[in-house]
Amino acid sequence: DQQVKQNSPSLSVQEGRISILNCDYTNSMFDYFLWYKKYPAEGPTFLISISSIKDKNEDGRFTVFLNKSAKHLSLHIVPSQPGDSAVYFCAASMYSGGGADGLTFGKGTHLIIQP
Amino acid sequence: GEEVAQTPKHLVRGEGQKAKLYCAPIKGHSYVFWYQQVLKNEFKFLISFQNENVFDETGMPKERFSAKCLPNSPCSLEIQATKLEDSAVYFCASERENTGELFFGEGSRLTVL
Numbered sequence: 001d002q003q004v005k006q007n008s009p010s011l012s013v014q015e016g017r018i019s020i021l022n023c024d025y026t027n028s029m030f031d032y033f034l035w036y037k038k039y040p041a042e043g044p045t046f047l048i049s050i051s052s053i054k055d056k057n058e059d060g061r062f063t064v065f066l067n068k069s070a071k072h073l074s075l076h077i078v079p080s081q082p083g084d085s086a087v088y089f090c091a092a093s094m095y096s097g098g099g100a101d102g103l104t105f106g107k108g109t110h111l112i113i114q115p
Numbered sequence: 116g117e118e119v120a121q122t123p124k125h126l127v128r129g130e131g132q133k134a135k136l137y138c139a140p141i142k143g144h145s146y147v148f149w150y151q152q153v154l155k156n157e158f159k160f161l162i163s164f165q166n167e168n169v170f171d172e173t174g175m176p177k178e179r180f181s182a183k184c185l186p187n188s189p190c191s192l193e194i195q196a197t198k199l200e201d202s203a204v205y206f207c208a209s210e211r212e213n214t215g216e217l218f219f220g221e222g223s224r225l226t227v228l
Contacts, residue, residue, distance in 0.1 A: 089158070104160070
């Protein structure tokens, strides 16, 4: 049973436009959410996170929105740049205070930025 | 170090052979995690450590998989009698205190033939 779902395996966006990556979760105990970016043959790198007490977190071109009632979050990248082409993983944790609780990952969305 | 270092990058084993992977977490990080990624699918949690103590091993196939994080040594993940379905990239990650953010290594690709 997949607790974190990224239903779009891939997404193609024109350079300069907005990229919107979506993530749904089923476990209401999750209260901390993260996005990771992964290039081929590299480990995932942390991008941005959001705690369940917030509905928005912004960091430069990246904004994460959380809709707790819908159990849905999204990552907005604007404007999209060629270097944003990567696989993006949504992840969730039951403990926003950190610790060895670990994360549950989605399957990832491959974002392709078209020139 | 400032990065999670995993070795080897690639490992090829015949079915039934043993495989051992190593991970040096970032200095000062108390928590270490192992994840398995099969065929570019989602990351499957295997095991976590708090310092040298196993914290959560609910993801480990216990009959063949074992892991350790001993003081002053790299952490290790060992698979006895590998099977074809063990072919995957194994990622190690470490976590700073109270941040919830994991720092990943580049992964070790295990191919079982």
